[in-house]
Amino acid sequence: MTVDAVVFDLDGVIVDSEPVWEEVRRAYVATHGGTWQDDTQRRLMGMSTGEWARYLSGELGVRRTAEQVAADVVEEMTRRYAARVPVIDGSDQVVRRLAARWPLGLASSSPSRLIAAALTATGLTGEFRTTLSTEETERGKPAPDVYLTVARRLGVAPARCVAVEDSSNGVRSAAAAGMAVVAVPHGSYPLDPDAQRLAAAVLGSIDELTPEVVDRLA
Numbered sequence: 001m002t003v004d005a006v007v008f009d010l011d012g013v014i015v016d017s018e019p020v021w022e023e024v025r026r027a028y029v030a031t032h033g034g035t036w037q038d039d040t041q042r043r044l045m046g047m048s049t050g051e052w053a054r055y056l057s058g059e060l061g062v063r064r065t066a067e068q069v070a071a072d073v074v075e076e077m078t079r080r081y082a083a084r085v086p087v088i089d090g091s092d093q094v095v096r097r098l099a100a101r102w103p104l105g106l107a108s109s110s111p112s113r114l115i116a117a118a119l120t121a122t123g124l125t126g127e128f129r130t131t132l133s134t135e136e137t138e139r140g141k142p143a144p145d146v147y148l149t150v151a152r153r154l155g156v157a158p159a160r161c162v163a164v165e166d167s168s169n170g171v172r173s174a175a176a177a178g179m180a181v182v183a184v185p186h187g188s189y190p191l192d193p194d195a196q197r198l199a200a201a202v203l204g205s206i207d208e209l210t211p212e213v214v215d216r217l218a
Helices: 016-029 040-044 051-056 065-082 093-098 112-120 145-154 168-176 194-200 209-218
Strands: 005-008 102-110 131-132 161-165 180-181
Touching: 005 145, 016 040, 016 065, 016 093, 040 051, 040 145, 065 112, 065 161, 093 102, 093 161, 093 209, 102 112, 102 145, 112 131, 131 145, 131 194, 145 161, 145 168, 168 194, 180 194
Parallel strands: 005 102, 005 161, 102 131, 161 180
Antiparallel strands: none
């Protein structure tokens, strides 16, 4: 295989936002009469905005409509990002290094407004040829929709793309699209065994992702 493009996830790869998402959604569930479960965060990682809003409203018993849940939680995340975007150390340099070799795409479960805020804060907006939120696709991760669409926009076959993911559902999504996946799991959210097996490479931190690592997947 020749690698023709690299597609990044955002949350947990470029910005350390999964703990912020968990804090905001956990507090929202508690405030509005729901019950947070032991596996809730693992289930939510990778869901589109509509999917996780329906999950909080339906499965967790939050006394708000899914539309209200989505609007309230995204508004609070936007407020948090306005104060500080939690950029992962070294992630911006990694993106720039790879952008010098390959066209880059971004396939994120974050709403478009948070993608824009994160890329502006990191100065990376111009490094990506295309960015896509799962709120613009039929299904969120672990379905392959977002990765397939990004590959199509880049004009590259999915099998000639390398994806960079942190979560189990993200790895499943990119692998289902036919991409070779580099996993960089978050210390607080380890990969499920099946997702670990799907990854072509597993790194300890984002700064281990070099052009040489990508080349070895070709």
